Amino acid sequence: MKSEGPFDFHGRTVFVAGGSSGINLGIAEAFAQHGATLAILGRSQERIGTALEQLRRHGGEAAGYSADVRDAAAVRDALAQAHARFGAIDVLVSGAAGNFLAPALGMSANGFKTVVDIDLLGSFNVLRGAHEFLRKPGASVISLSASQAFVPTPFQAHVCAAKAGVDMLTRVLAMEWGADGIRVNSIVPGPIEGTEGIRRLAPNDEERRRMTARVPLSRYGTCADIAGIAMVLSSPLGAYITGVVLPVDGGISLAGPRDFSAAWTATRRER
Ligand code: COA
Ligand code: NAP
Numbered sequence: 001m002k003s004e005g006p007f008d009f010h011g012r013t014v015f016v017a018g019g020s021s022g023i024n025l026g027i028a029e030a031f032a033q034h035g036a037t038l039a040i041l042g043r044s045q046e047r048i049g050t051a052l053e054q055l056r057r058h059g060g061e062a063a064g065y066s067a068d069v070r071d072a073a074a075v076r077d078a079l080a081q082a083h084a085r086f087g088a089i090d091v092l093v094s095g096a097a098g099n100f101l102a103p104a105l106g107m108s109a110n111g112f113k114t115v116v117d118i119d120l121l122g123s124f125n126v127l128r129g130a131h132e133f134l135r136k137p138g139a140s141v142i143s144l145s146a147s148q149a150f151v152p153t154p155f156q157a158h159v160c161a162a163k164a165g166v167d168m169l170t171r172v173l174a175m176e177w178g179a180d181g182i183r184v185n186s187i188v189p190g191p192i193e194g195t196e197g198i199r200r201l202a203p204n205d206e207e208r209r210r211m212t213a214r215v216p217l218s219r220y221g222t223c224a225d226i227a228g229i230a231m232v233l234s235s236p237l238g239a240y241i242t243g244v245v246l247p248v249d250g251g252i253s254l255a256g257p258r259d260f261s262a263a264w265t266a267t268r269r270e271r
Contacts (some may be wrong), residue, residue: 006235010035013086014234015079017069017126018096020047022195023144026223027093027230028055028062034231038062039082039089041075041126042096061086069096069122076129088135091234094126095144099200101264104157112158119162123169127184137181140234143170145186145245146197147253155260167245174243183242185233190249193220200267207263214258216251 014031018024019040028038032055040055040062042048048064055062063085065078083089098118102111123143134141148156149163167186174184191198191211198220202211212220229248232238247253 006237007034007231009090009231009234012036012090013039013082013088014091014093015039015041015082015089015130016093016095017041017075017122018144019093020044020051020064022197023189023192023223023226024093024095025051025054027095027227029058030224030227030231031091031234032058032060032062035060036091037086039065039078039086041065041067041069041078043068069125070117072125072129075122075125079126079129079133083133088139089130089133090135090139091230092127092130092134092139092141093144093230094123094142096122096126097144097146097197099156099159099197100269101155101200101260101267102158102269103155103264106268107158112161115158116162116165119159120165120169123166127169127173131177131182134180134182139182140238141173141177141182141184142230142233143167143184143186145170145188147188147190147247147249149186149188149245151253151257153257153260155264170245171243178242183233183238185238185241185243186245187226187229187233188245188247188249188253189226190215190221190247190252192226193222195223201260201263203263203266207266210262211252211258214252214255215249216254219250221248221250 019028020042067074148160170186
């Protein structure tokens with residue numbers, strides 16, 4: 001694809017934690033289409049391999065690293081390897097996450113901790129671990145949040161707590177790292193077509209209809225809807241934006257808490 005103006009990312013390095021599938025892969029692919037060099041991180045080697053094939057079709061370089069975001073040393077090692085190979089990281093996307101539907105009384109301490117560890121501690125590990133490898137000045141850091149961060153949502157206690165933490169981390173690091181010329185923002189996707197996240201929250205046609213009916217723009221979003229904003233935030237057009245938590249959600253977060261009780265019944269795991 002021809003790239004010019006603010007969206008020319010030739011010569012730029014983009015590191016995407018959780019970049020082997022879904023929205024994060026959609027973001028990685030958009031940057032690849034606009035000339036960037038990509039590094040992606042996830043756990044499954046197989047998923048990473050498939051994603052790299054997809055990214056390399058756009059003609060640029062792409063490398064994959066297998067690590068669990070809960071392991072700070074492994075994450076730092078992956079970031080160091082990407083830095084050694086491609087140079088300073090211009091855009092860092094932190095999007096690894098886990099989710100399942102369960103009432104608080106239906107999840108163990110380990111179930112709650114698992115999601116908090118992946119989403120919140122994992123984001124800290126990715127951002128903290130990346131700081132020394134980020135371009136200074138100029139880097140754009142983006143965390144993937146969710147409306148659960150500010151809409152209290154039954155059956156999502158773990159995600160609500162974790163993503164609220166992610167957004168506060170965004171604001172704090174925007175303040176701490178502003179002097180280095182690093183901007184830190186959160187994107188809050190709405191329900192995104194064809195992703196694992198939405199398969200877990202709207203597991204059948206009835207739930208899908210109920211979810212769509214709550215979106216003021218009356219449709220699911222696409223990975224491209226999210227990727228476009230990630231590019232704007234990382235381009236010169238976003239040069240004065242930091243510490244922002246930006247819903248890109250068709251307006252669904254205006255509608256208040258969702259009722260996930262039927263979806264939970266469809267996916268429930270007896271404890
Ligand atoms: N209901 C209640 N508890 C559940 C659950 C469910 N549906 N699914 C998992 N848990 C609990 C487990 O029982 C376990 O707790 P326990 O040890 O007390 O039994 C705990 O969560 C950890 O489960 P485990 O399968 O060992 O975790 P993991 O680290 O292998 O995987 C998950 C993490 C559970 C989040 C897994 O679904 C995952 O890897 N998801 C990534 C993809 C994803 O969720 N995408 C959507 C992003 S929005
Ligand atoms: P997804 O397809 O499940 O992608 C998750 C990615 O993270 C995968 O690459 C996965 O690969 C990786 N990952 C998961 N756990 C990991 C771990 N412990 N260590 C390292 N990598 C890990 O997710 P998605 O549905 O597209 O969601 C992407 C992001 O958007 C998430 O942050 C999510 O909270 C947010 N979001 C999504 C929606 C939606 O509609 N989908 C809505 C709001 C917010 P491995 O499993 O191989 O590790």
